[in-house]
Amino acid sequence: MHCSANLKKQVMKIKILLTACFGLLLTLVQAQETGYFGKKTFLDLSVQGQLPLIYSLVTREKGYVTKNDELQKSYNLKDFGFRGSLGMMLSENVGVAFEYNHHLYQVNPLRGGELNRQYIDSTGALATQYIQPQVEFLQIQERTFMPKLVFSSFNGRIPAGLTHEMGVGYCMISIDNREANASNGADSVLTGELISKNLIDPEVDEYKGMVFMYGLRMNYPLNKSMLFHIGVRYSYSWLFDKKDFRKTEQTTAWLSGREMWSRINQHRQLGIINLGAGLTICF
Numbered sequence: 001m002h003c004s005a006n007l008k009k010q011v012m013k014i015k016i017l018l019t020a021c022f023g024l025l026l027t028l029v030q031a032q033e034t035g036y037f038g039k040k041t042f043l044d045l046s047v048q049g050q051l052p053l054i055y056s057l058v059t060r061e062k063g064y065v066t067k068n069d070e071l072q073k074s075y076n077l078k079d080f081g082f083r084g085s086l087g088m089m090l091s092e093n094v095g096v097a098f099e100y101n102h103h104l105y106q107v108n109p110l111r112g113g114e115l116n117r118q119y120i121d122s123t124g125a126l127a128t129q130y131i132q133p134q135v136e137f138l139q140i141q142e143r144t145f146m147p148k149l150v151f152s153s154f155n156g157r158i159p160a161g162l163t164h165e166m167g168v169g170y171c172m173i174s175i176d177n178r179e180a181n182a183s184n185g186a187d188s189v190l191t192g193e194l195i196s197k198n199l200i201d202p203e204v205d206e207y208k209g210m211v212f213m214y215g216l217r218m219n220y221p222l223n224k225s226m227l228f229h230i231g232v233r234y235s236y237s238w239l240f241d242k243k244d245f246r247k248t249e250q251t252t253a254w255l256s257g258r259e260m261w262s263r264i265n266q267h268r269q270l271g272i273i274n275l276g277a278g279l280t281i282c283f
Helices: 002-031 053-059 192-197 257-270
Strands: 041-049 063-067 070-074 079-089 094-107 115-120 126-131 138-151 161-175 207-221 226-239 273-282
Touching: 041 094, 041 226, 079 138, 094 161, 094 257, 138 207, 138 257, 207 257, 207 273, 226 257
Parallel strands: none
Antiparallel strands: 041 079, 041 273, 063 070, 079 094, 094 138, 115 126, 138 161, 161 207, 207 226, 226 273
């Protein structure tokens, strides 16, 4: 009888312990509900920029900008943009989002201070021409649409703290100043105006490509609806088929479609790291 009473007491203690553990677990689950203070949708607004040091080290030459209606030598330092994304938290550690990224940068139309072309002249012969003009940087706009995954470690919780993001985006790239400002100095035959009007192959309209992105950022809560974030991104970019554009000898323009493809693709592949900062709004 004594053993039976002790057994009943032990069973009762186990039941009380299990009930307490279950209650604690339920409390923790309820406290750790998905979302930021119960808000599961988030809007990211960010600015980004990078100093194109790698690109500058590879090209090792200055270009030209227009200041006070004059062409002046300058380093290629323009490389910035802004982005916005709308997302949803699927769990404490995982979310999905769709991002729009607007990127502004510039490429130098000159190589070694020269423009050169090869074309078939009126007699059917292959003509080659070299000039050393001053031509301002070509202004590029890149628009990227990207679905992405946002996640944190098992000890973390999005969108606060340290988070990772990965995405693959589709890009559309255009040249703003196709007839860039130019000057050919004392050359009386090829004026700056003639160089500008025949600078880029007229068949070049818009380039398209892809970008793979991985980012790491830190998110600091400001209140129950807003966080400040700062982080770094690595990207690998590529443009679609170069063969879709004309070769140098297939156009009389100074920059053929394939040549422009190469200049833009090089800039994108060397601009692999950028810094960003902004706000995350939860609702």
